[in-house]
Amino acid sequence: MPILIIAFVLFVLLDIAAMLWGYDSRDGIDSAEWVRRQEWQLSHLAQED
Template identity: 55%
Template sequence: MVTLVLIVIIFILLDVTAIHWGYDSRDDINSPEWTRRQDWLFSHLTQQD
């Protein structure tokens, strides 16, 4: 029973990870997704606390 619960928890964590960091196949090659990600990353790296 514990094994089944662990497997379910692992699948739930994989699902959440895929939703958060997964690839969206609806984006084509000219999609601005990577530009948005780069802008977001650099804006957070350069913030002063």
């Protein structure tokens, strides 16, 4: 039982740390993600040549 309590407390602390110092990577409705993906793909294809 003590291990279960310790694991629960660790998960709660990790959740709090994620809320405080985490990064929100969600894109908005007007995101140009497809443009970034296309540019990324083209830049990696050019590096292979």
